[in-house]
Every structure is written in structure tokens, then in C-alpha cells.
Amino acid sequence: MKLKKLSLRVRIFIAMIFLVLLASILITGVAVYQNKEETKDYHEQRLERKEANIKRHIDFVIQETSFEVKTEKLPFIFKEEIYKIASVHDLPINLYDLDGQLLKSSIATLTQDSLQTCLNAEVLNALANTVEHRFVQKRKVNGETYQSSFTYIKDQKSKPIAILNLPLLENDDFLAKELNEFLERIAFAYLFMLLMAIALAYVLSKYITKSLNTISDKINRTRLERRNQKIEIDSATVEIAALVKSYNSMIDELEESAVQLATSEREQAWREMAKQVAHEIKNPLTPMRLTVQSFQRKFDPTDENIHQKLDEYSKTLIQQIDTMSSIASAFSNFAKMPAQKNEMLNVVEVVDLSLDIFNEDYITFSSNREEIIANFDRTQLIRVVTNLIKNGIQAIPKDKTPEIVVKVLEENKMIKITVSDNGIGISDENKSKIFEPKFTTKTSGMGLGLAMVKNIMETYNGSITFTSQLGIGTTFTVTFPKE
DSSP states (O other), X not given: OOGGXXXXXXXXXXXXXXXXXXXHHHHHHHHHHHHHHHHHHHHHHHHHHHHHHHHXXXXXXXXXXXXXXXXXXXXXXXXXXXXXXXXXXXXXOEEEOTTSBEEEEXXXXXXXTTOOSBOOHHHHHHHHHSXXXXXXXXXXXXXXXXXXXXXXXXXXXXXXXXXXXXXXEOOOHHHHHHHHHHHHHHHHHHHHHHHHHHHHHHHHHHHHHHHHHHHHHHHHTOOTTSOOOOOOOTTOOHHHHHHHHHHHHHHHHHHHHHHHHHHHHHHHHHHHHHHXXXXXXXXXXXXXXXXXXXXXXXXXXXXXXXXXXXXXHHHHHHHHHHHHHHHHHHHHHHHSOOOOOOEEEEHHHHHHHHHTTTOOTTEEEEESSSOOEEEEOHHHHHHHHHHHHHHHHXXXXXXXXXXXXXXXXXXXXXXXXXXXXXXXXXXXXXXXXXXXXXXXXXXXXXXXXXXXXXXXXXXXXOEEEEEEETTTEEEEEEEEEOO
């Protein structure tokens, strides 16, 4: 799986573990390197100490000898002393003349592998030409590494009389054991650190991404059509705080845009409504105009049927005037926002009284309680019920026996009013438009009744829903809280 496809939390977790492992490897590498350097320094310093002590011991022997201190006399001077010195300092000793020929050695068995009988020119030149008059050479003999130091032995007048060679075996067993023990201890320490790092990385990554998840959830729930809550996070980092500030600023701008959009939509809706009203009013005005014009042309006071014709003209005008009055009333009822003159009322009683307006035997009413008290406006509640019943009656075809069932229910501090009819039902293509203003499937009316009911219910934090089957009927349900 590619790293970029992993979540931020997983990437933080992996990064922290990787850093701990990398740090462990680097520290171990540095420790091993440091051990090697210390081992090297240890052997060099040990050789220097041995050399200084042996040279002091040799100087003491030279001072105490009865032989003449010359190069050729050294084998006699150190005939027995060389073994004592080697034993005391626990180090083999070789003496060479100034030309590089072996004079005396503390090594009992002379072999070419362990001892040089003649020094090469590199050693002699280094001794003669360096300021320290000292040369250290590394050799491997039988798989073992030796450090050999070469320096001058001087007489009492500080004149070089011989070359002192001290071969030191680099025995790293003790240091290697110490290194292994150190690596074992540090391995346990790193294991503990790794476990702690895993736990810390888990907690830390969860803490870091918690704020981001909060912001992500808020963004996912952000909607233009509703009021969005701002993010409040305590003890946020600078980066998270900046992100939260940007989100909250966006919410402010979004709300401002939503208000502007709602205003624009409302203005557009009123313009559409005005066009619809104008169109509906023009429809009856045309036949009224034609009727008046016809009456004006054909009016004859001497006509014996003048009273009959006048009555027909009057009926036509009254019918069109009633149509215009109905249009004006429907528009007025829809446009007028519900005035919330709330009162504590018995919903069962108010709904039952609303049915008396229709006075039809095919309307039945029932309730799961005799009294359901709610805080609502009486006039608006009657308007909701009468509109739903009126729609139900109009949806029933003439060749069918009408049935309207009204129910009032109280469930979990919510009140439900259902109005069911056995009408023609609502087609699937019309279900999404049923609550839109000016939408209607009837030949008369402006289609404002259900839009008005929806408007009233939303004002009281309620809702309106419906279920419908073609040819069987429709049930509208309004739901609102008791308080």
C-alpha cells in the first residue's frame, strides 16, 4: 500500500516508530564505532606505557652495569637481565643494533614468524628521520595482530647505542566481551523504548488527529440550507487553531450567502406568485368583459325577454366575480404568515369541531386519547385540518363512494394528525411537487393549500408527510411537538 493512501494517523504512527528504530540503529552504530576507537587508543596507550617503563628499567641496568656501555657489549649486559625485564613487565623484548641486526631477545625460541632478525629500511629511516625517533608497526602473525614499537636505547651521554623493539599482542577478547555485554543491555533498553514509542505514538497520533476528525465531521455535516455550528476546540495547536478559525470564517460567509440566497429565492417566488395571480385574475376578466359588451350591444328595453337576459348576464358576472374572490382568498391565506397566537388547547376537541364545517357522514374521526393538550394556535390548527380534508374530498372521483378518516394520536410527546381518503392517489412524478406553491392536479384552484399547511407546520417545528397508492387513496400526516 502506498504511503499517500494511508490515513494521517497511521502515517504519524509509522513515522514515529521509524524515527525510534533509526535512532536505535544510529546509536548502536556510534557505540560500536566508539568502542573500536577506544580499543585502538587503549592498545596504543598501553604500548606507550609499557615502552616508557621498560626504557626506565633498561636505563637503570645500564647505569648499574660494570661492562663498558657499547652496542657490542649489550648482549653481555642484558644476558640475564633481559629475561627479568620481560618477566616483570610481561612483554617480549628485542634489542637490535643501529644497523638493524638482532642483538638479544627475551623470546626463548627464535622463529621467523614471531621475530625479525633484521630490521627493514622503513624502520631504520623512520627512527633516524623523525623527531620522536620512534616508529610503530602493525603485523599479523598466525592470524594475530601485533603492534611493534621501535625506539632508541641511549647511553648515559644520550647517545643511541641500540634499537628497542617491543611486540605487543592486541588481545581484544576482554574488550569484545565488554562490547557484547553493552550491546545486550542496550538491546533490552531499545526494546523497552520501542514498546514505549509504540504506545506513545498511538496516543499522540490519536490526540493529533482527534481535532482533525472533529473538523472533518463538522465539514461533512455542513449544509447551505441550515444553520451550521462553529467549531470550538480547547487547547488546540497553532496549526489546528488556524484551521478552525478558517472554518468558522467560512461558516459566517456561508450563512451570509445563505441569507442572500434565501432572500433572492423568496423574491423570485413572490414574482412567480404575482405572475400566477395576474394570470388567474385575467382568466375570469375576459368572459366578464365579453358578457358586458354583449349586454351593451343587445340591450333593448322593449324586448319582452329583457328580464330573462338580464338575469343570465348577472349570473355569469357573479360566477366570474366569485372565481376572482376565491383566487384572492387563496393567495391571501398563503401569503399571510401564521400569527403565533399560541394557547393551551385540546387538539382532539379542536379537530372534532373542524369537521362540523363539512357536515358529511362519510367523514369519520377517532383519537387514542380523549384529551391531548398542546401549545398551538387554534385558527391555524383548524386551517390545517380543513385544508387536508378539503384536498381529500376533491381527490375522490364522483363515481366512487367517498371515505375520509381523520385520526389524532399522541406518541412520545409528539402529536400526529392523519387524514386518509380513498381518492385517485398521487402519481410518482407528482410526489416531489405536491408541496410546491401553485402546483395542482385539479382543474380549479391555485394549488396553495398544501403549501400553506407545510408553511404552518414548519413554523411550529412540525412536519407534513404523505403516503399514496394510485387508485386506492392517500394519507397525509402532520406531526408537531406538544410544547
